[in-house]
Amino acid sequence: xxxxxHATESHISSxxxxxxxxxxxxxxxxxxxxxxxxxxxxxxxxLLFGVLVLAPSSWAQTRPPILEKIAKTYGLDSYGQIEAxxxxxxxxxTGLFKAAHVWEWEPKTGKxxxxxxxxxxxxxxxxxxxxxxxxxxxxxxxxxxxAFVNDNYWLLFPLHAYWDTSAxxxxxxxxxxxxxxxSATLVSVKxxxxxxxxxxxxxxxxxxxxxxxxxxxxxxxxxxxxxxxxTATWAGxxxxxxxxxxxxxxxxxxxxxxxxxxxxxxxxxxxxDMWIKAQ
Numbered sequence: 001x002x003x004x005x006h007a008t009e010s011h012i013s014s015x016x017x018x019x020x021x022x023x024x025x026x027x028x029x030x031x032x033x034x035x036x037x038x039x040x041x042x043x044x045x046x047l048l049f050g051v052l053v054l055a056p057s058s059w060a061q062t063r064p065p066i067l068e069k070i071a072k073t074y075g076l077d078s079y080g081q082i083e084a085x086x087x088x089x090x091x092x093x094t095g096l097f098k099a100a101h102v103w104e105w106e107p108k109t110g111k112x113x114x115x116x117x118x119x120x121x122x123x124x125x126x127x128x129x130x131x132x133x134x135x136x137x138x139x140x141x142x143x144x145x146x147a148f149v150n151d152n153y154w155l156l157f158p159l160h161a162y163w164d165t166s167a168x169x170x171x172x173x174x175x176x177x178x179x180x181x182x183s184a185t186l187v188s189v190k191x192x193x194x195x196x197x198x199x200x201x202x203x204x205x206x207x208x209x210x211x212x213x214x215x216x217x218x219x220x221x222x223x224x225x226x227x228x229x230x231t232a233t234w235a236g237x238x239x240x241x242x243x244x245x246x247x248x249x250x251x252x253x254x255x256x257x258x259x260x261x262x263x264x265x266x267x268x269x270x271x272x273d274m275w276i277k278a279q
Contacts, residue, residue, distance in 0.1 A: 064170065064171035064187070066171050066185065066187055066208065066212070067161065067162055067169050067187065068162065070158050070161070070162070070206070070212050070214070071161070071162035072212075073158070073211070073244060074156070074158040074159055074244045074245075075241075075242045075244055076159060076162060077242075078243075079242070079243070080270075081241065081242055082107055082241065082242075082243065082268075082269065082270075083106065083108065083267075083268045083269055083270045083271075083272070084104060084105065084106045084107075084267065084268040085103075085104075085105050085107070085155075085243075085265075085266075085267050085268075086105070086265070086266050086267075086275070087103055087155060087263070087264060088100055088102045088103070088262065088264045088265075089101045089103065089151035089154060089155070089260070090261045090263060091258075091260050092259050093253060093257065093258055094256065094257035094259075096256065099116070099117070100116065101114065101116045101147055101148075101151055102114065102115035102116065102264070103151060103152075105148070105152070109129065110129050110130035110131050111130075112127070112128055112129070112145075112148055113125075113126070113127040114126050114144055114147075114148070126140055126144055128140050128144075128145075130145070133145060154249070154260055154262070156243075156245075157204065157214075157217075158214060161187075161204070164189075166191065166192055167189050167190060167191050168188075168190045168192070169187065169188065169189050170187070171185065171186075171187055172185075172186040172187070172188055173185060173186065174186075175207070177207055177215065177216055178207070178216055178218050178231050179216055179231060179232075179233060179251065184207040184208055184209050184215050184216070185207070185208045185209075186205055186206070186207055186208075187205075187208055188203060188204075188205050189203065189206065190202070190203040190204075191203070193222065200222050200223070201222025201223070202219070202220065202221055202222045203219070203222070204217055204218075204219055205217060205218040205219075205220070213234070213244070213246075214246065215233070215234055215235075216231070216233050216234060216251075217231075217232060217234060218230070218231045219231075226254055227253040228254060229252075229253075229254055230251065230252070230253045230254075230258065231251045232249040232250060232251030232252075232258060232260065233248070233249055233250050233251060234246040234249060235249070235250075236248025236261070236262075238265065238279060239279055240266060240267045240276065240277075240278035241267040241269055241276045245262065245265060245278060247262040247265065248261050248262075249261065265277070265278035
């Protein structure tokens with residue numbers, strides 16, 4: 001879509017920050033990822049993330065039916081079977097930066113392990129539990145956890161859109177695809193300005209095919225910092241246990257070529273110690 005303990009300087013370069021903007025997250029119910037809140041003073045801004053906020057029980061009736069259909073397509077009904085997920089998030093902007101974050105995550109316990117490199121190319125490893133984030137080293141709170149949130153949204157955004165009940169979701173009907181030819185159903189997911197985080201008012205526009213799979217998306221940042229506009233494909237679909245994951249995203253970030261891709265994806269199901277590789 002990397003977590004750990006270090007006291008060294010951030011492994012996220014200034015160029016990498018162009019790709020990220022994390023928003024605050026609250027604890028989810030059973031079967032959802034547990035995301036602890038991150039204050040503005042302790043978290044680096046990262047791009048492309050929503051807010052996990054509990055809403056009234058009637059929220060489902062106020063949202064378009066297509067949202068639940070999308071979430072079910074990506075594995076919502078079987079998400080509780082997931083004991084652990086491991087994957088490598090790879091990101092690059094042509095001519096500017098290239099990075100890889102290796103994650104192993106237990107959604108039910110909030111345990112996260114991370115491997116990556118610092119700005120000097122030196123290996124960095126860390127392991128932490130999200131419910132104990134307040135006592136974690138500064139670099140875990142300020143760089144690694146925000147990176148995890150960012151990468152996890154790339155991995156599971158169709159599910160986060162369903163879980164993030166503070167967002168306003170609108171079915172805008174059939175619209176032309178932003179990249180190439182063709183059309184798809186445009187589903188807008190807009191986060192409220194008052195929800196907090198680093199870029200309140202962010203909007204994700206999902207272009208959804210007849211099979212309820214996201215084909216492309218456009219991200220509009222709510223704040224003044226770059227990138228203001230990200231457009232990318234959703235392709236390279238694979239099944240990781242009961243989850244459907246898009247592993248390939250190509251497009252642009254404020255006009256610069258962007259490539260985000262997921263590798264080494266596998267899941268472990270409840271009651272088993274075996275990793276199931278995505279196919």
